[in-house]
Amino acid sequence: MTTILIVEDEQRIASFVEKGLRAEGFTTLWAPTGADGIFHATEGDADLIVLDLGLPDIDGLDALASMRGQGVTTPVIVLTARTTPSATLASLEGGADDYMPKPFRFEELLARIRLRLRAAAPVEQSAHILTHGDIALDLKERTIRANGVTSVLTAREFALAETFLRNPGAVLSRAQLLSRVWGYDFDPNSNVVDVYVRYLRKKIGTDRLETVRGMGYRLT
Known part of the structure; x- marks a missing residue:
């Protein structure tokens, strides 16, 4: 229980x-x-x-x-x-x-x-596939499949997608995403997180990455 x-x-x-x-x-x-x-x-x-x-x-x-x-x-x-x-x-x-x-x-x-x-709960995955709902991230090919469409990811898009898929439902602040995807030395005042979230939304659907006002983003 x-x-x-x-x-x-x-x-x-x-x-x-x-x-x-x-x-x-x-x-x-x-x-x-x-x-x-x-x-x-x-x-x-x-x-x-x-x-x-x-x-x-x-x-x-x-x-x-x-x-x-x-x-x-x-x-x-x-x-x-x-x-x-x-x-x-x-x-x-x-x-x-x-x-x-x-x-x-x-x-x-x-x-x-x-x-x-x-x-x-443990994220469902095979040897190289990370999934959440109908989203599937291929860790080997660096592609993501959502809504029946497979898209190729850039290196940063891939790192961002992997971070969200390994933390489904969790609110991730911009600072957390910066440190995990770009490194601690990246300018904390940069809007690069918002830019790449926008890129990723275009590939998995705008409703999949929720903006939590004043806090960050989460994969729904």
């Missing part, structure tokens, strides 16, 4: 989320402090983590950094009252897979949890 770890100091919110998730068939764990959350995360007790940033002992961003620093790859959804763009970007750059502001609707949180769990 899938276990969701809720790192949240407000018992009322944690109980609300736990009740809803259990009704949907999930098992839940509640960690009221960052230290408890880090312990359960590093022990591998959860399949997904819902993380508040305003924790009583340590900041949620520090807890997230500790988890990722200890090799925890479990999907993390930040659920917080911090709604500034800087908090959103800091969370995503720090290793969060998604970000939801409070107050929130449980139905939306549930949908995001299910999406993150699907994205974390």
Whole structure:
């Protein structure tokens, strides 16, 4: 059974989320402090983590950094009252897979949890084919097939497509895409990511790469 770890100091919110998730068939764990959350995360007790940033002992961003620093790859959804763009970007750059502001609707949180769990599932692939839905990326030929059409990719288009296909459903910031496709030394103020996303959309369909305003892009 899938276990969701809720790192949240407000018992009322944690109980609300736990009740809803259990009704949907999930098992839940509640960690009221960052230290408890880090312990359960590093022990591998959860399949997904819902993380508040305003924790009583340590900041949620520090807890997230500790988890990722200890090799925890479990999907993390930040659920917080911090709604500034800087908090959103800091969370995503720090290793969060998604970000939801409070107050929130449980139905939306549930949908995001299910999406993150699907994205974390092993990607279907053969020896050299990476797939997601009806999109197939040939790692050998460097071609992509979508909507029944096969297209040849440039080196950068290929690297960008591979990054999205290895992280389906995850929101990838421009900075993350720059570092993975172009390298850390590339100018962070460049619009090259947007340009190549536009190129890739022409080959797989404009609706396949969703723009998440203020955050980045994701493969739907």
